[in-house]
Amino acid sequence: MTSNTAGGPSRRERMRAETIAEIKASARGQLLQHGPSGISLRAIAREVGVTPAALYRYFDSLDALLIQLVCDLYDELIAATRTAMDEAPSDAHLERMKAWVWAFRAWSVGNRREFELMISYPEGNSAMSICADPTTIDAGDLDPVTLKSMEHAQLCGHELAAFYRQTEGAGFEFGSVTLPEMSEGLQQELIESCSAMIIGERLPLSWVFAFTSAWVRVFGLVTMEAFGSLPVQQNIDEFYKAQIKSMLRDFGMEE
Amino acid sequence: MTSNTAGGPSRRERMRAETIAEIKASARGQLLQHGPSGISLRAIAREVGVTPAALYRYFDSLDALLIQLVCDLYDELIAATRTAMDEAPSDAHLERMKAWVWAFRAWSVGNRREFELMISYPEGNSAMSICADPTTIDAGDLDPVTLKSMEHAQLCGHELAAFYRQTEGAGFEFGSVTLPEMSEGLQQELIESCSAMIIGERLPLSWVFAFTSAWVRVFGLVTMEAFGSLPVQQNIDEFYKAQIKSMLRDFGMEE
DNA sequence: TTAATTTGCTAACAGTGTTCACTCTATAAA
């Protein structure tokens, strides 16, 4: 028929993108209803109105489909976090980091099953990892979900770097924060580990340690809440606030 | 034949217990090789040398078998933790709590797939929860894995209570620890939440908050390490030590 | 129009958890 003279996506490409979206939507619906292990390829085909074998024209396997879905979910999380951060002024770095925590929590708890799929996929993979092995960090052939999770963490990491640039390290000046003694090796690894997230910027050890500790705490909080194993069940918001205050104290800050 | 006059388990009961153990062992072997979702009832039957249907004489379903397995794994974790604690004198409560953390970590990381199964089973259940809903805490009909995870947490909680009794709250006296301001509701919930673990003992808010925070941090550390997403990969031991020191500071202690 | 690519189908294969009806066999009671 009409050849594709006008640059844009061809008719078939549009159709293809549409059914791909339909497939993903169906998969997500089943995720919501029956959990991560309840996503069935045949059920998806049934819902989309197509034969099971037809789905293999769009995805190499069910695993590949799930990986794609997880990537999309990360994009959703990242977008939600970014807009939440952008509600604060671009130079209010502390507020923006707080917003990151709240948005991360809100999305993960509001999408428990999605969160469950993200951290449990694939079997024992390094989902939600802050950074990968430093030796292979240059290679672009990391698995896509690790990349996405790094992008998610960098969103907060960059803000920390900007905050350091803004205060020029003053945060630790007026606080009585004594760093635990650490070996040379650990110090170096911590700094290098964070430099993967804060590109080009080199933060002092005190900031890096406080940030890493905070990251572990936030991860613990969000995971436990999403899995319903948080020690607090009713006043969760205030518990988070208290935890954030406690973390800020590790940075030597009061408010 | 000979009737069972001598109290002990009958011959059939012994046989039954033996095959049950055999089934569980096979299940665990598959868990090790193929991960939680790779445990197949038919493969177990194949390995035990029996028909798939025969397994239903021992377990109501595959799910029931997995729950039993998870309970056994908790018992193993609890036993490992307890013996590690008992290597310290019974009145060295601080050392014993440290031993709890190290043993918890060592077992979970040394048995990653088992740990994976424990926290992911059943779908979004409250595994590894420190305590359950206070309203139903009296009823003994909680699901068995929640009970086991509580037993695991109580092991450390009791030690904390004993430590408080020993020092009579002196820990917070000589430290410059300022508690984040919290609402009445959160304070009450924190205290009640911990009283489920420290039976009969009522700790002050400062201790309860520090303990809860520490629990979240330890959970975050162990989970991230087991899933390979810890920001540190080489000097993990020292990172844990630094984290523990940081937690002890929340209790107002130095060493 | 012709040729090539894409999309979808049917059918089948190997695997899964679960149930039912039917054998034995070992225990317990008469």
Place this chain on the structure above:
DNA sequence: TTTATAGAGTGAACACTGTTAGCAAATTAA
């Protein structure tokens, strides 16, 4: 010791699952 009874095991079937191969129709490009 003989007779019920409960336990353990079997084989066949059902309803699923993910995946592949070969073939037909439709859409695009030459």
